[in-house]
Amino acid sequence: MAGEGKEGPILVCRNVKVSGRRTSLRMEPYIWDSLKEICERERLTLNEICTEIDSRRGDANLTASIRVFIVSYYRTAVGNRGFAEDGPSPLLRRALDDAVPVED
Template sequence: MAGRDGTNERPVLICRNVTVSGRRTSLRMEPLLWDSLKEICEREDMTLNQLCTAIDQRRGGANLTASIRIVIVQYFRAAAGSTGMEEIGPEGSRVFQKAMDEVLPRFPA
């Protein structure tokens, strides 16, 4: 993959440890995606571990990192379409649940 300067450098990936469903695991994603997860956590009043666990419980056999990326995109699409990205009140929002319902089927835990 060619970078902006025409070199074959790969995009920078940041590796972070999270606890998902009670077990520690590593996720590698681009900085923008980590920033997006942080914003979702703040808007939804969730910790990173809680958010990743919620996604993990719904992803079935899909890759966790890929599922997180899809939820991030769908979250902001849902937020832009339903609330105009306005601030979320103290009770949280339904944006995260809507995003999850639209992209990840429900699987038994």
């Protein structure tokens, strides 16, 4: 299968700042592309979205939480019959709430 090595899918490592601290995340190129598209649609930086997800994830792994957020974002968009084209939408907040609920 294309894009896979002996150990499985190829992962891309990138550095991001989460809550002001630098960390590296290893995810598939398609996941990075999806996250970049969401950032562009919502007019947020990669660091801002990762920080928001991090603040909600509790004990869950950050990369897993990002993957779940991406799925939730697009599922919510499909359920809403498309995306808002003119800036931040309720879609972002709903996807975050569904994927990474705030722990009390």
